[in-house]
Amino acid sequence: MNEWLLTASWWQRALAMGVPSAAAIALVLRLGEGAHWESAVLGGLVAGLVIGPALGAMVGRQNRSRLAAVGDAPDDVRSRVAARSTLSGPVPADPAERAATARLIDSQLAEMRRRRLFSLVSLTGVLGWTTYLAIAGSPWLWAAVAAVAGLLVLVLLVPGRLERRARLLREGAPPA
Numbered sequence: 488m489n490e491w492l493l494t495a496s497w498w499q500r501a502l503a504m505g506v507p508s509a510a511a512i513a514l515v516l517r518l519g520e521g522a523h524w525e526s527a528v529l530g531g532l533v534a535g536l537v538i539g540p541a542l543g544a545m546v547g548r549q550n551r552s553r554l555a556a557v558g559d560a561p562d563d564v565r566s567r568v569a570a571r572s573t574l575s576g577p578v579p580a581d582p583a584e585r586a587a588t589a590r591l592i593d594s595q596l597a598e599m600r601r602r603r604l605f606s607l608v609s610l611t612g613v614l615g616w617t618t619y620l621a622i623a624g625s626p627w628l629w630a631a632v633a634a635v636a637g638l639l640v641l642v643l644l645v646p647g648r649l650e651r652r653a654r655l656l657r658e659g660a661p662p663a
Contacts, residue, residue, distance in 0.1 A: 505539020
């Protein structure tokens with residue numbers, strides 16, 4: 488997660504989510520469905536106007552919960568911890584940063600556990616649906632099949648990785 492996105496206003500997040508979504512949908516409509524460019528761009532813009540604010544609001548909620556999970560750490564530690572990945576990198580030498588990162592991981596794990604069954608069921612359904620559409624329709628939809636399969640793999644693998652990272656952070660300072 489990028490530090491700019493962490494502190495962005497709602498309209499900046501909506502633009503950051505809506506513009507790439509609009510472009511991707513316009514390309515899919517043009518290349519995958521054979522729509523005229525005018526129709527594809529219009530469809531992409533309409534979808535971007537819907538998707539951007541929805542994803543922007545979702546990302547804003549996640550960012551607020553991540554900052555809350557980091558807690559009362561100093562502002563420079565909060566921004567470093569919340570802006571960097573909790574999945575990899577060296578174990579921070581600063582005990583406050585290590586503790587804040589561990590709290591953030593605990594928050595992420597709780598969120599993932601709460602949504603895991605829904606994610607598995609819905610992604611499996613979408614995977615079956617996109618696979619059927621790719622077989623019956625456009626070969627471009629195999630890209631969607633790959634993307635959904637990748638998300639399904641992430642739902643299965645990331646919690647274990649987060650648990651290992653939290654254990655590493657709680658073990659203490661890295662060797663000097």
